[in-house]
Structure formats: C-alpha cells, structure tokens
Amino acid sequence: METGRTLMDVVKERCEHCSGRSLSICNAIDDEDLPALVAESSRISVPSGRSFIEEGAPAHDFYVLTSGRAKLFNLMPDGRRQIVGFAELGDFLGLAASETYAFTAEALGDATLCRFPHSSIDRLIERFPRLRCRLQEEASSELVSLQARLMLLGRKTAKERLASFLVEQARPCCRVGGEAGAERPLTLSLPMSRTDIADYLGLTIETVSRTFGHFKKEGLITVKGASSVTLLSFKELSNIANGVR
Amino acid sequence: METGRTLMDVVKERCEHCSGRSLSICNAIDDEDLPALVAESSRISVPSGRSFIEEGAPAHDFYVLTSGRAKLFNLMPDGRRQIVGFAELGDFLGLAASETYAFTAEALGDATLCRFPHSSIDRLIERFPRLRCRLQEEASSELVSLQARLMLLGRKTAKERLASFLVEQARPCCRVGGEAGAERPLTLSLPMSRTDIADYLGLTIETVSRTFGHFKKEGLITVKGASSVTLLSFKELSNIANGVR
DNA sequence: CGACAGATTGACTTGATTCAAAAAGTGTGG
DNA sequence: CCACACTTTTTGAATCAAGTCAATCTGTCG
Numbered sequence: 001m002e003t004g005r006t007l008m009d010v011v012k013e014r015c016e017h018c019s020g021r022s023l024s025i026c027n028a029i030d031d032e033d034l035p036a037l038v039a040e041s042s043r044i045s046v047p048s049g050r051s052f053i054e055e056g057a058p059a060h061d062f063y064v065l066t067s068g069r070a071k072l073f074n075l076m077p078d079g080r081r082q083i084v085g086f087a088e089l090g091d092f093l094g095l096a097a098s099e100t101y102a103f104t105a106e107a108l109g110d111a112t113l114c115r116f117p118h119s120s121i122d123r124l125i126e127r128f129p130r131l132r133c134r135l136q137e138e139a140s141s142e143l144v145s146l147q148a149r150l151m152l153l154g155r156k157t158a159k160e161r162l163a164s165f166l167v168e169q170a171r172p173c174c175r176v177g178g179e180a181g182a183e184r185p186l187t188l189s190l191p192m193s194r195t196d197i198a199d200y201l202g203l204t205i206e207t208v209s210r211t212f213g214h215f216k217k218e219g220l221i222t223v224k225g226a227s228s229v230t231l232l233s234f235k236e237l238s239n240i241a242n243g244v245r
Numbered sequence: 246m247e248t249g250r251t252l253m254d255v256v257k258e259r260c261e262h263c264s265g266r267s268l269s270i271c272n273a274i275d276d277e278d279l280p281a282l283v284a285e286s287s288r289i290s291v292p293s294g295r296s297f298i299e300e301g302a303p304a305h306d307f308y309v310l311t312s313g314r315a316k317l318f319n320l321m322p323d324g325r326r327q328i329v330g331f332a333e334l335g336d337f338l339g340l341a342a343s344e345t346y347a348f349t350a351e352a353l354g355d356a357t358l359c360r361f362p363h364s365s366i367d368r369l370i371e372r373f374p375r376l377r378c379r380l381q382e383e384a385s386s387e388l389v390s391l392q393a394r395l396m397l398l399g400r401k402t403a404k405e406r407l408a409s410f411l412v413e414q415a416r417p418c419c420r421v422g423g424e425a426g427a428e429r430p431l432t433l434s435l436p437m438s439r440t441d442i443a444d445y446l447g448l449t450i451e452t453v454s455r456t457f458g459h460f461k462k463e464g465l466i467t468v469k470g471a472s473s474v475t476l477l478s479f480k481e482l483s484n485i486a487n488g489v490r
Numbered sequence: 491c492g493a494c495a496g497a498t499t500g501a502c503t504t505g506a507t508t509c510a511a512a513a514a515g516t517g518t519g520g
Numbered sequence: 521c522c523a524c525a526c527t528t529t530t531t532g533a534a535t536c537a538a539g540t541c542a543a544t545c546t547g548t549c550g
Contacts, residue, residue, distance in 0.1 A: 074392065074393075074395075074396050076396070076400065076401075076488040077487065077488055078488055078490065080396075080400045080488065081400070082395050082396040082399045082400050084392045084395050095385065096388070098385075098386070098389065102388075102389045102392055103392060132377060132381065135381065136381055136384065139381065139384040139385065140340065140341055140343075140384065141343070142388060143341070143347075143384065143387060143388060144341060144343065146388065146391040146392070146395070147319065147329045147347055147348060147391070148319075149395060150319075150327050150329050150391070150395070151319050151325075151327040153395060153398035153399045153447065154327045154444075154446075155326070155447060156321075157505080157506095158506070193528075193529090194528075194529065194530095195528085199399075202398065202400060203506075203507090204506075204507060204508080205528090205529075205530095206506085206507075206508080206530080206531085207505090207506060207507075209529060209530055209531080210506095210530080210531080212529095212530090213530075213531085225514090225515070225516095226515075226528075226529065226530095242321070242322065243321040243322055243323055243325065244322055245322075245323065402537080402538095403537075403538070438496070438497090439496075439497060439498095440496085440497095448538075448539090449538075449539060449540080450496090450497075450498090451497095451499085451538085451539075451540080452537090452539075453497095454497060454498050454499080455499080455538095457497095457498090458498075458499085470546090470547065471496075471497060471498095471547080
C-alpha cells in the first residue's frame with residue numbers, strides 16, 4: 001500500500017503530516033525545482049531484513065526513505081546491539097560528515113529509498129540554499145531527541161523506558177487510530193519485533209515482554225498479536241514515562 | 246592560569262590542538278574578520294558550580310566557553326540526573342533550534358564564556374558563510390558521539406563504561422602528561438566529581454568508586470587524590486571499553 | 491588542627507538478566 | 521480449511537550486576 005511513491009511525492013506529503021524528527025529536505029526546495037532534485041537520485045527497493053547501510057563502510061551515498069521503515073543500529077564485537085533510532089517516511093540517512101557510516105541501517109519490512117551520491121549534496125545545497133538551514137534544524141532537533149534517549153538509557157526504569165517508547169510511537173505518523181493527548185484509546189501498529197524494542201530501550205526481550213504484561217494488568221494498554229498495541233491512558237503512560245509519581 | 250583569554254585567542258588556539266568534538270567557530274572566520282565577531286559578544290565569568298544555562302528557559306543567547314569546563318545535564322522530577330556531556334575550551338553551547346534550552350549547563354570550576362544574542366548568529370552566518378558548514382560538521386560529529394553514548398548507556402557494563410570514559414578523557418586537550426596509544430603512562434586531571442562521572446555513565450558513585458578500585462587492583466590505573474588518574478595501559482583500557490575480550 | 495564534603499568500603503537488597511520451558515503466532519502445503 | 525513446522529513471545533525460576541544503606545576513611549581548607 002505504501003509502495004511506489006517517488007521522492008517527489010514524499011517530499012510533498014511530508015510537509016503536511018509530520019513535523020519531522022530527522023533530516024528532511026522538505027520546505028527547502030521550491031516545487032518547480034523538484035524535478036532537478038529527482039534527476040540526481042536513483043530509486044532502490046530493499047526487502048525486509050536486508051541492510052542498505054553498513055556501519056564502518058565508506059559513506060558514498062545518502063538516502064531518503066520513501067516507503068516502509070528502517071532500524072539504525074550499532075554492534076559490539078560480541079554481538080550486543082544498540083538500536084540508535086527508527087527511520088520513517090521522509091527521513092534522511094547517511095549524512096554523517098565522516099568518511100564512513102556511523103551505523104547499520106536495515107529495512108523493517110520492505111522499504112524503498114532514494115539514493116543520492118554524496119558528491120551531489122553540495123551541488124544541491126548550492127542550488128537550494130534553504131536546504132542547508134533545513135538540514136541544520138533537523139540535525140539540531142535530532143540532537144535534542146538523542147539527549148532525551150541518554151536520560152532514558154542512563155536513568156529510567158524498565159517501565160519508564162517502555163512507557164516512553166509507547167508515547168514516542170504515538171506520534172501522528174505511526175498511529176492507526178485515535179488521537180494523542182486525549183484519554184480515548186489510541187492504537188499503534190509496531191513494525192518492530194520485541195527484540196528490536198529491547199535493543200532500542202537497552203533491555204532484554206523478556207523484560208520488555210514482562211513490562212507489556214504489567215501495563216496490560218494495570219489496564220494501561222491492550223495488546224493484539226504482539227504488533228498492535230492500544231494505549232488506553234496516554235496521559236498516565238506519559239506520566240510514567242517522565243517519572244511523575 | 247586559564248583565565249583572561251578572549252574569544253579571539255581561543256578561536257586561534259583551538260585550531261591547533263583539538264579536532265573539535267563540539268560546535269566551534271574556528272576555521273570559519275578569516276583572521277581580519279575576527280574583531281567584528283568579537284564586537285558582537287560580551288564576556289561572562291561564571292564561578293564554580295553556578296549554572297549559566299537553564300533547561301527549559303527561553304533560549305536567547307548562545308555561548309562559547311573560553312576557559313574552564315562545564316557539565317551539561319538534564320533532570321527528572323525526582324532528581325535523577327543524566328549528564329549529557331562535558332564542554333571544554335572552544336565549545337559552542339545553546340545552539341538548539343528550539344525556543345528553549347534543552348539542558349542545564351553548570352561551570353565545573355570557574356569558567357569564562359563569550360555570550361552572543363541568538364539574533365546575531367544569522368548576521369554572523371551571512372557574513373561568514375563557512376560558519377554554517379562548520380556548525381553543520383560539528384553538529385554531525387556530535388550526533389556520532391551521542392550515538393556512541395547510547396551504546397555505552399544501553400549495553401555496556403560498569404567496567405566498560407568507566408574504561409570508555411577514561412579513554413575519552415585521554416583526548417589531547419585533557420591530558421596532563423603522556424601520549425595516547427602508547428603503552429607508557431598517561432595522566433589525566435579530572436575536573437568532575439565522582440557524582441558527575443556517575444551521572445555521566447548512568448551509574449552510582451559507589452559503583453564508579455568500586456570500578457576505579459578494580460582497575461587499580463588490576464594494574465590498569467593509579468589514582469592520586471580522586472582527581473588525578475594515570476592510565477598505565479591505554480590499549481588494554483581501550484579494549485575493555487570496546488568489549489574486546 | 492579540626493571539621494566537613496567527598497570518596498571509599500562493606501553488607502545486604504533488588505531490578506533486571508539469564509536460562510529454561512510453555513504458549514501463541516505465522517506461514518506453508520496438502 | 522486444517523495440520524505441521526517453525527519462529528516469536530510469554531511465563532517461570534534462579535542468578536547476578538549494580539543499587540541501596542550505612543559506616544569509615546581521606547583529602548581539603550579555613
């Protein structure tokens with residue numbers, strides 16, 4: 001259902017429904033200039049579970065996610081994994097200033113991307129000066145959200161972590177039904193496995209599963225088949241997430 | 246000893262000895278233009294322990310640290326604290342795109358800063374276009390280092406965390422004696438308390454203290470009066486930091 | 491020197507992990 | 521549509537790394 005969109009479509013759509021937590025090119029490019037941008041890129045399909053960016057590999061290209069989702073992670077030599085983030089529609093990946101990619105990116109379900117050679121970004125920026133401001137804003141907001149994750153990983157309990165995760169996933173773009181803030185139920189469809197959630201929150205799958213169990217027992221959520229979660233009290237979850245007792 | 250330097254001095258020095266982990270204005274401004282930059286700023290002295298940026302306060306100004314150091318942190322309602330980073334000579338603070346500061350910044354020992362009104366940054370960027378590239382590069386490298394800290398907080402053991410911290414503190418700018426990489430001893434002077442280290446690493450002071458103890462017993466470090474630490478085997482500490490068994 | 495904050499050490503507790511097993515999903519082919 | 525095989529998730533019991541509480545110890549500084 002979400003396949004076949006071009007970069008152009010995504011750029012246009014994105015402005016409307018997502019206030020962008022990651023690097024977007026939206027708003028930086030005038031409509032009549034879009035074709036030039038699209039000409040620089042090539043489209044790529046990535047099947048579920050396949051990685052398209054490898055940590056440490058030479059960073060030749062950057063990508064815009066045009067459908068599906070992806071997980072971004074780092075590995076330790078013994079296999080311990082930390083997911084640094086999930087990318088979604090319109091997110092920019094692989095923009096690191098360094099010579100090599102800083103993380104591995106793997107499709108969560110089938111995904112499509114637009115790929116640009118790194119060399120063309122300077123040309124693009126020269127042509128669309130607002131692009132640079134835009135990138136900077138987005139990098140800045142990414143910094144803020146990473147800082148929030150430091151608090152999560154460094155100081156929060158398992159319950160607080162999972163509550164934070166659920167609240168975060170309740171952003172408009174991920175919702176299936178309901179509205180945030182309201183006390184009425186809000187249903188999320190989580191494309192990632194329990195293992196992914198655990199590696200995102202710095203926990204084990206067992207703890208994630210047990211914590212889902214606690215929330216169920218306390219009447220805060222209902223779960224249908226592991227990937228569909230309904231938040232029954234967004235407010236209360238949000239309080240837990242922020243350590244409000 | 247480190248007092249009384251102007252922004253100009255710092256900008257000049259910085260290029261030489263530090264490959265910059267945070268936002269620097271160095272390299273972006275020609276020498277003859279420096280006075281104009283300096284004219285926009287005002288100098289501030291902050292006594293030890295005083296904060297000069299408050300999380301959540303309206304972000305009117307940004308700062309360049311011109312002497313001393315600072316800790317940047319977030320708090321939870323019940324007082325749990327996560328230090329998101331330490332700032333040092335030449336670091337740029339308070340550049341967040343948002344309307345409010347994302348963290349509290351507090352001087353570690355006496356510090357001096359140059360303050361710029363936020364309104365002047367656009368003017369500066371217009372005048373010194375390379376400044377924007379520079380800021381972007383620095384933001385990007387900050388992103389990479391924050392990602393490394395996610396792995397540290399989410400997946401590393403206490404020993405690995407402290408080893409990572411010591412290796413990180415062994416950057417040129419913090420060294421008192423010795424060279425990194427070599428097997429010869431390398432002495433660090435740590436301006437932060439055990440509590441600060443604990444809040445940086447997501448541990449308690451007791452665990453930090455005990456872990457220092459382990460490293461002493463294993464002959465990896467010697468400690469003199471809590472703030473002076475000598476790394477006896479940088480390589481081995483680096484292996485521990487990266488989980489190499 | 492005395493006093494106080496900060497750091498260390500020890501004994502005990504605990505939240506989360508580990509190991510193990512059962513249960514619930516998911517997909518495939520007949 | 522169901523039966524089978526496989527994977528993922530959940531649940532249970534035991535363990536452990538790090539936290540908590542409490543008592544020294546150490547360094548610093550007036």
